[in-house]
Amino acid sequence: MTAVEDRAATDAPTPEIGKARRRKEDARLITGETTWTDNMVLPGMLHLAVVRSPAAHARITNLDVSAVREAPGVIAVFTGRDLAEEQGSIPCAWPVTPDMVNPGHPSIAVDQVNHVGEAVAVIVARSKVAAQDAVELADVDYEPLPVVLDMEEAVRDGADLVHDHLESNTSYHFVFDAGEMGTGGDTEQAFADADVVVSRRLIQQRLIPAFMEPRSVVVQPQGDNYTMWSATQIPHILRVMASMVTGIPEHKLRVVAPDVGGGFGGKLQVNPEEILCLLIARRLGKPVKWTETRSESLMTAHHGRDQIQYVDIAADRDGSIKGLRVRLLADMGAYLRLITPGVPALGAFMYPGIYKIPAYHFECDGVFTNKVPTDAYRGAGRPEATFAIERIMDELAVELDMDPLELRRKNWINADEFPFTTVAGLAYDSGDYETATQQALELLGYDELRAEQRRRRESNDPVQLGIGISTFTEMCGLAPSRVLGSLSFGAGGWEHASIRMLPTGKVEVVTGSTPHGQGHETAWSQLVADSLGVPFEDVEVLHGDTAISSRGLDTYGSRSLVVGGSAVVKAADKVIAKARKIAAHLLEASEDDLEFSGGKFSVRGTPGTGLGIQEIALAIFAAHDYPEGIEPSIDADATFDPENFSFPHGTHLCAMEVDTETGFVKIRKYACVDDVGTIVNPLIVEGQVHGGLAQGIAQALYEEAIYDADGNLTTGTFVDYLVPSANDLPHFDTGNTVHSAPGNPIGAKGVGEAGCIASTPAVVNAALDAVRHLGVTDIRMPLTPERVWRALHGGGDGGDRVAEGSNAYGGARTTESGYEEAEQ
């Protein structure tokens, strides 16, 4: 039992932890009383619009903005040259190898553009409409350069270069070899000795995070102080980085993330536009605002995934895995942004999945292309890795003529083997894959569906049924600072919290972990209510403003509860320790004789009497009577830096119907059982899983960022980039097993990314399971009807021919019956 469970069990009449509390934050969100950045209006505020490059790779030979200057309402125009001296470079905080090549990333292009959408001029006007109107008046000439889009081409000798001052398009070559690291055997030898080797080239298509709230920035200068409001996941990191980039001293810069409408990694960024807003506000001494359009967002906010994976697995005939070899090409886009190069490197540690693999070799090239940079997207590296291992496990099962579940069972880590150090050197903390799998099979109704699958196969039904399995784990709770340091990550992994006891007994909790929809205000209130024994309603959680929460490392990598929540619990323990001294003094008792229960200190043996912690808060505010040598405060600060990552795990199962005549696929049933450790709020946990499933299924079935041969993003609006609607997604049957994480006082493991990581391979494995007997060995994601049809009728994975089209899905939607023809 963890410390919190212990307290919860013995102290509070009804523990908050585990309760499906309705969220505190909903009140403002359901009434429209929200503070989105774009709602901000400041006196004299000016509006920015960005002139963006229509060319993917070109020299700017002429840039004439004189007509823009004359346009009604326009106050100023800035080109890259105007800001060249002061604009610095968008920071990259993750040099994964010592010799990684970083070409630098200007916020606004100076002489050359390297992807479509790159800023070439910024217009400042009195209204947003005036600024946008004037964009058309910029006269820019581009001298085209060869466009580099295909990673496999880009790494060939003699390839055209994205950055012609560099020697190649390779930014870095990262290698992890278990043999060399001492965490596994010799991979080459393992492959030589194995009975079978299965190899696949898998494509992780480029995705767009597509948060619903477009990015928005407001900067207000006051003398040499600046306040920046931004729709960001990372106000604290942004403040440090923006200060370094612009030279505005950190203590003169306040960053506020008010209500933020989703992020999914897409707002884990230092955006060129944030820097431009700061620079221009400084130049003009006036408040400025920039809010992107959706097409700007899809085109210029960073993308995710985009890897080619060459995966080889070696095994003996009985199914025991001997070795795993992975080679990646990872598309960096044209520049390195905040953690661009780190995403594939983070994934490197997760390819072995939940399996006992004796030998492992990983290598990865970060490749420059003329596309918008990639960076974190929900799961960041781990969905890609999980996809690869779970797909190749199915392929190996086919090769060995084994049941895919039996193959997994034969190789996975058993419940009694935890903690288990993997071939990638990670120490998995706790879990039970068998139990989670059993529960998931029951939830799905596995046996009946297998029987139906057989029937459909035997009768040659045009609609075939498949069942896809994905068993997974992930590394969450980023992370031990020391480990991040050893991976060359530019920041630590701790989190900070303060608890401020107000005189009336109310409690302000300040967290450095800034939410954007995860319900921190509610979950943190539950933690504090149990820890301090105060009512849930008496707790207020403050976040997202560097003037209020001075230190923090923000929200990503499912770290909030595991690290940030643990910091809160630690701070609460300190508050209790301080209050105990005051209580002992006021009750004229020895500290050792006091017990703390239900928010009250009482002398042992006299429960029900005593002094409440909320009363102590008032007593210490008045400060009339407190012990010598003690500060009159019971407030506390705490920082938590975990010793290890946490490792949620689970089993996801997808039953899918594939219409062999039309290529339409339809999820018949989706069931999953996740172990995310202690569940503080089951409502929030379930919601996080649902949202993650939607995103992972979307990768499998709907979404792909497509560039045409000239480097134009042809999926540049929500018409072409298919974020699924309610009608495109199934009902999910979800469940949990609970194995508390031993590495933090809450026992939480992290839940934000699980659904997204596990669902993609489950869905693709299901589709392949449905049609494998018809000769299909792979289908490229997203599984559009055309790709599926081509894979069935034309051989191959149905991939390349479709990728050339401008719209991967042809505008078709799955109807209720599931098999409507494409509209175009």
Next chain:
Amino acid sequence: MTRISVRVDGTSYDDDVEPRTLLVHYLREQLGKVGTVVGCDTSNCGACTVHLDGEAVKSCTVLAVQADGAEVTTIEGIAGDDGLHPMQKAFHEMHGLQCGYCTPGMIMASIDLVKENPEPSEAEVREGIEGNLCRCTGYQNIVRAVRSAAAEMRGSGGNGHVAPAEVDTAAAPHVVGQA
């Protein structure tokens, strides 16, 4: 500039607008009704949904001048004297929102849906809110919320097709094992 008269959330306004001004921008920028938000520029996301003379419209596809003489209701105007609208309550109860950005539009669209179809099935809700995108929730709890609000709006007891057990699923997720 064109002069328009509209009633928004029960208050009358006479304003000059540029003919090209979209209703959503008029609401946000001229009236300060910032509860209605913009999520796209192609009328795909539904974040901007309001009621125009009682019908759900995407306010980014309506010109402000088209609302001349009309009655507009936004998320800020649906709560009654006795508190939140049942749809607002249901979104809260069923955890039908996370970041909340899609929520005003989703609630407005759902109210209209239930007006048209007081007892929608799960499939009917899914189809009915197809024009509103949510990136956070995976929709399942939104669907629950809409069906629960529909039951509430029919009058509690009503036909009772949202069984309590179904509604309660969100409150007590299926916890199947314990360490």
